[in-house]
Structures are given as structure tokens and as C-alpha cells.
Amino acid sequence: MIRAAVELFVERGFEQTTAGDIAERAGVTERTFFRHFADKREVLFDGSKTMERTAYDAILAAPADLSPLDAALAGVVAGGSLLEGRRDHAIRRSKIIAANPSLQERELLKLAAMADTAAEALRTRGVAEPAASLAAHSAVTVFQVGFAHWLSAEVPAEEPQDVATCIAQAAAALRALT
Amino acid sequence: MIRAAVELFVERGFEQTTAGDIAERAGVTERTFFRHFADKREVLFDGSKTMERTAYDAILAAPADLSPLDAALAGVVAGGSLLEGRRDHAIRRSKIIAANPSLQERELLKLAAMADTAAEALRTRGVAEPAASLAAHSAVTVFQVGFAHWLSAEVPAEEPQDVATCIAQAAAALRALT
DNA sequence: ACGGGTATGTCAGTTACTGACATCAACCGT
DNA sequence: ACGGTTGATGTCAGTAACTGACATACCCGT
Structure with a gap:
């Protein structure tokens, strides 16, 4: 269907x-x-629960000495990697969503859900509030920016970017903000 | 109505x-x-356009030497200050929204719209992408966290917190993340 | 063969929303 | 004062997203 x-x-x-x-x-x-x-x-949002759980698991599995933000980023990278190799489908899907506000709402809800369970994972790692929420939501924002770049990237011939790389670039830009 | x-x-x-x-x-x-x-x-989202424009104007009016993140934060503080003195109404409203997923979607859409116009304001200040988007969305996240704290704060007698203070606390927590 | 569980079809009903058209009051220029 | 325009509202009919209740079919272990 x-x-x-x-x-x-x-x-x-x-x-x-x-x-x-x-x-x-x-x-x-x-x-x-x-x-x-x-x-x-x-x-249009069938895989979102899977991605959410993947991120959650990755955060719990991340090295204990990672900062909250780094752990959260590891989570969204793991989640985003599920889309590796399905770029054309992701592009089609994102065009459909971009053309319809009610679909954007749903997407935002899914991303917020992912941020919330990421925050939950951070809390079980011992991160306190509000640091957990802030780190989780920041990581999801980084995911959005990196993911958008992955979708829009020109792939002429030689340099196929992968999702993790795009997210890492966005993460670097976030750190440069302070 | x-x-x-x-x-x-x-x-x-x-x-x-x-x-x-x-x-x-x-x-x-x-x-x-x-x-x-x-x-x-x-x-339930009547004032959102006003708040969005207030934030936009405040970002443009902020001192030129402010960092992108600080300018964006100035914007959301200005927007949030519109709610000062209407805490009880804000609480009722947020309870209604919290009880209904489709209202949460709409709220997320409004917040995303605010982040987008904040990013636009940063760009006219000369901030490049992806820094503008990241700073704007981070500021909105800080707004959410600070606002939630403002709503939930116990106000027994002596210490009425204002919105700006709550947001500033959340901003400090964000900076502590790095 | 039988009983139970699960997926599906059928049908009727509610509600969010929309377009087309009529009405009415305020207002404006002459 | 008068005709015309404009803007807000009422009326009505229609579409489409869902939902609940009930029937039917299939599959599986005994």
C-alpha cells in the first residue's frame, strides 16, 4: 500500500x-x-518507529565517556544510517512532504518523538534535565540540517556523500556556534 | 470565539x-x-504570527556584535515576553495542547515557522547557512525548554520568575553542553 | 471436523471543511 | 437622499476523512 x-x-x-x-x-x-x-x-512515515528505536539503542550503546551531545549525535547518526542507499526514495518522499503543510506537521511530530526518546535514553545514561532535552533536540536539529544537505547534495560522479558525513558536518557547524 | x-x-x-x-x-x-x-x-494559535514577527524584529534590532546564537536568543526572548502576565491562560492552553496529538503537531509547526523566520532574520544580518538555521532552531529549542519551566514553576510567594529569566537559564544550560 | 484468532469486506454514521449563492448593513461619492 | 460597492454573515449542499458494528473468510493447532 x-x-x-x-x-x-x-x-x-x-x-x-x-x-x-x-x-x-x-x-x-x-x-x-x-x-x-x-x-x-x-x-509516509512507516519507518519512523524503527528509526526512533535505532537511535535510542545507539545512545545506550555509545561509549560511556561521550558527552551528552555526542551520545545524542551518535543516536541520530545511527537512525539516519537506516536510510543509506535509499536516497532516491527519500528525495521523492521529501518532495511530497514539502508540498503539504499537514505532512510537515506530521514530520515535525515524528522528529519531536525521536528527540523525546533520545532524551529518555540520555536520562538513563545519567544525564539530568534540562541538559538531556537540550542535547537531544539539538542533535535532532543537526540531523534535520545534515539530512537536508544529504538530500540536496549534487552527486555528479566522484563524491557520493553518506548520511553520517553530512550529519557530522552539521554537527561541526553547531559547535562552531559557541 | x-x-x-x-x-x-x-x-x-x-x-x-x-x-x-x-x-x-x-x-x-x-x-x-x-x-x-x-x-x-x-x-488556539492566534498570537503566533505576532510572536513570530516580534522575534524577527528583535533579531534585526539586536546589537551588531552579538553572536548568531545570542541574536536568535534575543529574538525568542522578545517573542516570549509577549506572554508575560498571561501565565494562567498559557497554562490552560498548554494543558489542552498536551492532551491532543493533533494540537501538538500544530504547535510544532508554529515553532518551526518561528525558527524559519528567525533564521531568515539572521541571514539578513549576514549569517551564512547552515549557521543561521542551526542557531535559530537552537534558540527555539531553548525557548521551548525555558517556556515549559516557566509554566511549571512553583510560584509560592516570593519569587515570581519571568519568561526572560527562564529562557536565559535554559540558554545557560545549552552552552554548558559543549 | 472443530474452535479460535486474525485479516478483510460491508455499511451506516459523524464531523471537518469547502464552494456557491443570497442577504444585510455600513459606507461613499454624487 | 440615492445607487453602488464592499465586507461580514447566513444558508445549503457536497466531499472526504475517519469510526464502530457486524459479517465473512481463511488459517492453524487439536
Whole structure:
């Protein structure tokens, strides 16, 4: 169904395709669609829980001597690495989202959820508030900036950037801020 | 209408009140409600554009020798100061939002919009990307954390905290991160 | 063969929102 | 005073996102 949905969103746009359209192309009923996805938007955010858990685990697994910010960054790098090799799909998806405010809202909610569980992971590492929240949200901001750069990067021939590198560059820019 | 809406949201909750309910209590038609507010959620985010512009102006008006992060922080402090003296209303509002994911999405969108225009202001100050985005989003994160603390602070008798102080504390915590 | 669990179809209902059109009052220039 | 314009509102019909209730089919272990 995800494939069917993305196809239709690319063809006619998100608002112009109804849940019934997606269901029809996928060969099921509209009701069935809503049993698999809480709402029409959710179909574009399938992997988010996986990414969230990956980041959480990576933060807990990070070396104990890492600073809170570095641990959080390790988390978002691990999460972002899940998208490695799926750049074209990520680009299509991000174009769909960029064209629709309600999808941007959902994306922000997912990112906020990731930041919240990252903060939770930091807290179990012994980081106190508000440092945990601040480090987690900063790391997610770095993720957003690095990820956007990864998507927009020209890849002419020789230098295929990977997600981790882009995030590391954004992290360096954040540190330069102080 | 805003007053009518907040009343009903407190009485029965957000989902349990229909747009028609709000309109009725306000003495207008449902159609009229939707002419004033783009959707039912928007009724809780009336002041956001004002706050956004205030932050933007404050960033442009900040001393030229301020660092990007400090300029952005000056912006969110100016924006947050608009809420000074309306703490009880802010608390009621934030409880309503906390109880409803779709309202959280909208709030995140507004905060992201504020971060984006703050980044724009930094750019006209000559700050390059990605520093502008990173500083702006970091400042908004600091705003969130400081604002939450302002809302939750116990105010027994002697020490009424103001918004700017809470944000400054959160900013200090962010700097301590590096 | 049977009973239970899980995925799906069917159908009716609610609600958020939108477009088209009518109404009405305030206001403006002559 | 009068006709015209403008802006806010009411009315009504329609679309589409969901939801709950119920029926049906399939699959699996006994």
C-alpha cells in the first residue's frame, strides 16, 4: 500500500488523492487501509518507529565517556544510517512532504518523538534535565540540517556523500556556534 | 470565539467539542467560524504570527556584535515576553495542547515557522547557512525548554520568575553542553 | 471436523471543511 | 437622499476523512 500511495502522491499530489484511491490501487478496501494506517498521512512515515528505536539503542550503546551531545549525535547518526542507499526514495518522499503543510506537521511530530526518546535514553545514561532535552533536540536539529544537505547534495560522479558525513558536518557547524 | 472555544475545550476536551459547538456558544454560524480560522485547531494559535514577527524584529534590532546564537536568543526572548502576565491562560492552553496529538503537531509547526523566520532574520544580518538555521532552531529549542519551566514553576510567594529569566537559564544550560 | 484468532469486506454514521449563492448593513461619492 | 460597492454573515449542499458494528473468510493447532 505504501508503494501505491507514493505513486499516487507523485502523480496527482497528496490532497488530490483520496484514501479510497490508494486502497483501490492496492487492491483493498478503504476500511482496510485505515486498519493499517491511523490516517492518510501516516502512510509516509512507516519507518519512523524503527528509526526512533535505532537511535535510542545507539545512545545506550555509545561509549560511556561521550558527552551528552555526542551520545545524542551518535543516536541520530545511527537512525539516519537506516536510510543509506535509499536516497532516491527519500528525495521523492521529501518532495511530497514539502508540498503539504499537514505532512510537515506530521514530520515535525515524528522528529519531536525521536528527540523525546533520545532524551529518555540520555536520562538513563545519567544525564539530568534540562541538559538531556537540550542535547537531544539539538542533535535532532543537526540531523534535520545534515539530512537536508544529504538530500540536496549534487552527486555528479566522484563524491557520493553518506548520511553520517553530512550529519557530522552539521554537527561541526553547531559547535562552531559557541 | 477564542474565549468560547477555550471554555469548551476545558469543559469537554478538544475532540469532544465540534466546530458547531464553538460557533453556537459564540453566537455565530459554523461557516463563520471557518471564515475566521482556517481549521478548528487554529483557534488556539492566534498570537503566533505576532510572536513570530516580534522575534524577527528583535533579531534585526539586536546589537551588531552579538553572536548568531545570542541574536536568535534575543529574538525568542522578545517573542516570549509577549506572554508575560498571561501565565494562567498559557497554562490552560498548554494543558489542552498536551492532551491532543493533533494540537501538538500544530504547535510544532508554529515553532518551526518561528525558527524559519528567525533564521531568515539572521541571514539578513549576514549569517551564512547552515549557521543561521542551526542557531535559530537552537534558540527555539531553548525557548521551548525555558517556556515549559516557566509554566511549571512553583510560584509560592516570593519569587515570581519571568519568561526572560527562564529562557536565559535554559540558554545557560545549552552552552554548558559543549 | 472443530474452535479460535486474525485479516478483510460491508455499511451506516459523524464531523471537518469547502464552494456557491443570497442577504444585510455600513459606507461613499454624487 | 440615492445607487453602488464592499465586507461580514447566513444558508445549503457536497466531499472526504475517519469510526464502530457486524459479517465473512481463511488459517492453524487439536
